[in-house]
Amino acid sequence: MNCFHTNAVSAALLLGVSIGLCGSAGAFDLNGAWASDPDNCSKVFMRKGTQVTFTDMSDVYGGGFIVEGDQITGKFARCRIKAKKDEGATINLLAACASDIMLQSVQFNLREVDANTVMRLFPGMSGMEIKYARCPAL
Secondary structure (H helix, E strand, O other), rough: OOHHHHHHHHHHHHOOOOOOOOHHHHHHHHOOOEOOOHHHHHEEEEOOOOEEOOOOOOOHHHEEEEEEOOEEOOOEEEEEEEEEEEEEEEEEEEEEEEEOOOOEEEEEEEEEEEEOEEEEEEOOOOOEEEEEEEEOOO
């Protein structure tokens, strides 16, 4: 997998999980650190002072993303939510993402499973989903 593709995938995964960052009081709260494997939260994230950041080897343990307001940060990209539409438990997002080598707009479909779990959906790819769990406070 080349660097360009890896960064694009990272940006897409970052955004894919950024559901209700802004919106109504009933919107899903996505703020926090999210990992694809909740058992590896301490291997994916670490605390530096008051900030949560990624460990050097976070991608080896499944990776994840960090949400703070309308910002989504991944290991290789940073995104800002530009538009959001809730349709029941499904959230559609449009985000602007930047990595070291590119800028792009990314559209995502997410489904809230519970208060600490989301699924990224891939329309047109039946059965393709990625599950993310909110990590406890680090």
